[in-house]
Amino acid sequence: MNAPGRILIIRLSAIGDIIMASGLIPALRELWPEAHIAWLAEEGQTELLRHNPRLDRVIGLPRARWKALRQSGHYRELTRDMAAMVRELRGERYGLVLDLQGLLKSGVWARATGAARRIGLASREGSQWLMTEVIPSPSLEDDPSIGKEYRDLAVRLGARPESFVMDIAVPAAARDTAAALRDRASIGKDYVVFAPFTTRPQKHWFDERWAELAQRLPSGFTPVMLGGPGDKARAAAIEALSEGRLVNLVGQTTLTECAALIDDARALVGVDTGLTHLGLAMNTPTLALFGSTTPYLDTTRTSSRVLYEPRDCSPCHRRPTCAGRFDCMRVHTAESVMVALAGLPGAMPETGDAR
Numbered sequence: 001m002n003a004p005g006r007i008l009i010i011r012l013s014a015i016g017d018i019i020m021a022s023g024l025i026p027a028l029r030e031l032w033p034e035a036h037i038a039w040l041a042e043e044g045q046t047e048l049l050r051h052n053p054r055l056d057r058v059i060g061l062p063r064a065r066w067k068a069l070r071q072s073g074h075y076r077e078l079t080r081d082m083a084a085m086v087r088e089l090r091g092e093r094y095g096l097v098l099d100l101q102g103l104l105k106s107g108v109w110a111r112a113t114g115a116a117r118r119i120g121l122a123s124r125e126g127s128q129w130l131m132t133e134v135i136p137s138p139s140l141e142d143d144p145s146i147g148k149e150y151r152d153l154a155v156r157l158g159a160r161p162e163s164f165v166m167d168i169a170v171p172a173a174a175r176d177t178a179a180a181l182r183d184r185a186s187i188g189k190d191y192v193v194f195a196p197f198t199t200r201p202q203k204h205w206f207d208e209r210w211a212e213l214a215q216r217l218p219s220g221f222t223p224v225m226l227g228g229p230g231d232k233a234r235a236a237a238i239e240a241l242s243e244g245r246l247v248n249l250v251g252q253t254t255l256t257e258c259a260a261l262i263d264d265a266r267a268l269v270g271v272d273t274g275l276t277h278l279g280l281a282m283n284t285p286t287l288a289l290f291g292s293t294t295p296y297l298d299t300t301r302t303s304s305r306v307l308y309e310p311r312d313c314s315p316c317h318r319r320p321t322c323a324g325r326f327d328c329m330r331v332h333t334a335e336s337v338m339v340a341l342a343g344l345p346g347a348m349p350e351t352g353d354a355r
Contacts, residue, residue, distance in 0.1 A: 003032045003034070003035065004032065004035060004094075004095035004096035004117070005034075005035060005036065005095050006035065006036040006038070006092060006093060006094045006095055006096075007028060007032070007035050007036065007037045007038070007094065007095070007096045007097075007098070008038050008039070008040060008089075008092070008094045008096070008097045008098070008110075008113060008115070009021070009024060009025075009028075009037070009038070009039045009040070009098050009100065010039075010040045010041075010097065010098065010099045010100060010101060010106050010109055010110055011039070011040075011041060011100040011101055011106070012040065012041050012042045012045065012061060012063070012101055012105065012106050013041065013042050013045050013101075014045070014274065015045055015048065015255065015274035016272075016273060016274035016276075016277045016295075017100070017101075018041060018045060018048065018049065019048065019166060019168060019274060019277045019278055019281050020146055020147040020150060020166065020277055020281075020295075021100050021147065021150045022048070022049070022052075022166050022167045022168060022281065023147050023150055023151060023154070023164040023165050023166045023167060024098070024100075024150050024153070024154055024164070025037065025039075025052060025054045025055060025167045026054060026163055026164070026165055026167050027151075027154035027157075027159040027160075027163040027164045027165075028154070028157070028159065029054045030159065030160070030163045031154075031157065031158055031159045031163070036056045036057070037054070037055055037056050037057075038055065038056055038057040038058070038059060038092065038094075039055055039057075039058050039059070040059045040061060040089075040109060041058070041059075041060065041061065042060070042061050042062075042063050042064075043060035043061060043062050043063070043064065043065075044064065046058050046060050047254060047255045047256055048168050048255050048256065048259065048278075051169045051170070051171045051256065052167060052168075052169040053169060054167065059088075059089075061085070061109070062081070065081070066078055066081060066082065069081070085109075085112075086112045089109065089112050089113045089114075090112065090113060090114050092113070093114075094113050094115040095115060095116060095117065096115060096117050096119070097110045097113050097115040097117070097118045097119070098119050098121070098153065099118065099119065099120045099121060099123065099127065099131065100121050100150065100153075101121075102120050102121050102122045102123040102124055102125075102127060103123075103124065103125050103127055104125040104126050104127045106127065107120060107123060107125075107126070107127025107128075107130040107131065108127075108130065110127075110130060110131065111130040116132070117132055117133070118130070118131045118132045118133070119131060119132070119133045119134075119135060119153070120133070120134045120135070121134075121135055121137060121149055121150075121153055122134070122135070122136055122137040122149070135152070135153055135156060137149035137152070138152050140294060140296070140297065144296060144297040144298040145296055145298040145299075145300050146166075146277070146280060146295070146296040146298065146299055146300055147164065147166065147296070148296065150164070151164040166277075166280065166281035167281075168259055168278065168281045168282065170256055170259045170260050170263060171256060174254065174256035174257045174259065174260045175260040177253075177254075177257050177260075178253070178257045178260035178261045178264070179260075181249060181252065181253065181257070181261070182261070185224075185247050185249065187222050187224060187247055188220075188222065189264075189266075190220055190221045190222065190266055191221065191222040191223070191224045191247075191265055191266060192217060192221060192222070192223050192224065192265060192266055192267045192268065192269065192341070192347075193224050193225075193226055193261065193262050193265045193267070193268040193269070193270075193275070193279065193284075194210060194213075194214070194223055194224065194225045194226070194246070194268075194269055194270070195226060195227070195268060195269070195270030195271065195273055195275035195276050195279070196210050196225065196227065196231075196234070196235075196238065196270070196271060197227040197228070197231040197234065197235075197250075197271075197273060198271055198272060198273045200292075200318070201324075201326070202291070202292040202316065202318075202320045202326050202328075202329075203271050203272045203273070203291065203292055203293055203329075204271060204326070204329065205271055205289055205329055205332060206329070206330070207234065207237050207238045207241055208241055209332070209333065209334050209337075210225075210238045210241075210242070210246075211238055211241035211242040211243075211245075211246070212334035213269065213334040213337055213338060214242040214245040214246040215242065215243070215245050216334055216335070216338045217245075217338075218348060218349060221266070221348075222247055223242070223245065223246045223247065224246075224247045224249060224261065224265070225238065225239070225246055225247065225248050225249065225250055226249055226250060226253060226258050226261065226262075226275055227250035227251065227275070228250070228251060229251040231250050231251065232250055232251045235248050235250035235251070236248070249261075255278075258275060258278065259278055259281075259282060262275065262278055262279050262282050262284050263282040263284060265279075265284050266285070266346070266347055266348070267284065267285040267286065267287070267341060267344060267346075267347035267348070268284050268285070268286045268287070269286075269287045269289070269337060269341060270286070270287070270288060270289070271288070271289050271290075271329075272288065272289075272290055272293045272295060276288050279304070280299050280300075280301055280304055283301060283303075284304075285301075285303040285304055285344040285345065285346050285347040286299065286301070286303075286304040286305075286344075287304070287305055287307060287337060287340055287341055287344065288304070288305070288306045288307065289307050289329065289332050289337070290306055290307065290308040290315075291308070291314065291315075291326065291328030291329040291331075291332075292314070292315055292316050292317060292320060292326070292328055292329070293315050293317055294306075294308055294310075294314075294315045302345065303344055303345045303346050303347070304344065305340060305343075305344065307332055307336075307337065307340055309328070309331045309332075310328075311327060311328050313328075314328050315328075316328075
């Protein structure tokens, strides 16, 4: 295809998918070096994009504000705000729009740009009728690698597969803040990040197993738990079970500060959550504990692994059938995770007290 002068990527949420889709940034930049590349995401989801020098612009969609206006009955102000967003997008005169979300809530904004070419990724909910092209997502059997659907899209556009590399830029200020946090918490250079928190209980590992894993780490290694403000209650429970072995920084960091902490960590252990994908993006040795979901099985990193033992009901996604036992996550024990962690290149010392 002819080189588009202006490109808009639309992936409104969630943060894990934004991280995985970020590989499109260097792929598109290599394919069309002179293009203006912008990204549309919900406000609150843009932090990991705003500092990327390979993006020309990041546009925040104020969906939370619009929801509040709708709920409070301020329809005139809501209409005015949304109309202004449409005018802004149309004024950018994008030649190519990539709707990576494939939902109606993203498709309407792709259509609102007026771009002549609008490509939807596995578009559904009616958004397929708002695209000029729809590209299906490859199945896990066809491609088990992280970000497979976004890489496939990049290749279909003409990019080299090797140019698709998750692309998260961390500003110096975030690194400075992360270093200060480490100093205050007496966290040395040998620490392992724990990422236990997700939005769905069937994706969780068990609190007592996180605590046991913390106690099993080699002497001199510090387990550091990260998460958002909404995770504080569960984080406190895990911290208490660890009997002082674990450093709890949940709710104390921004996403870019999390990225800085993860980048300097010896390793990361996490469930199917954005911070686990961030570990892979930062090329930190990472163990991903999967059960009810399997977004990928190949991390594309020699120093990282997915731990997944499928059952007859796997993956169940949002419809667990195990009456809350979550057997698929129960197969991961602290001992088996510690063995896998010790086997990751660069994660653990060759000789250490893996208690």
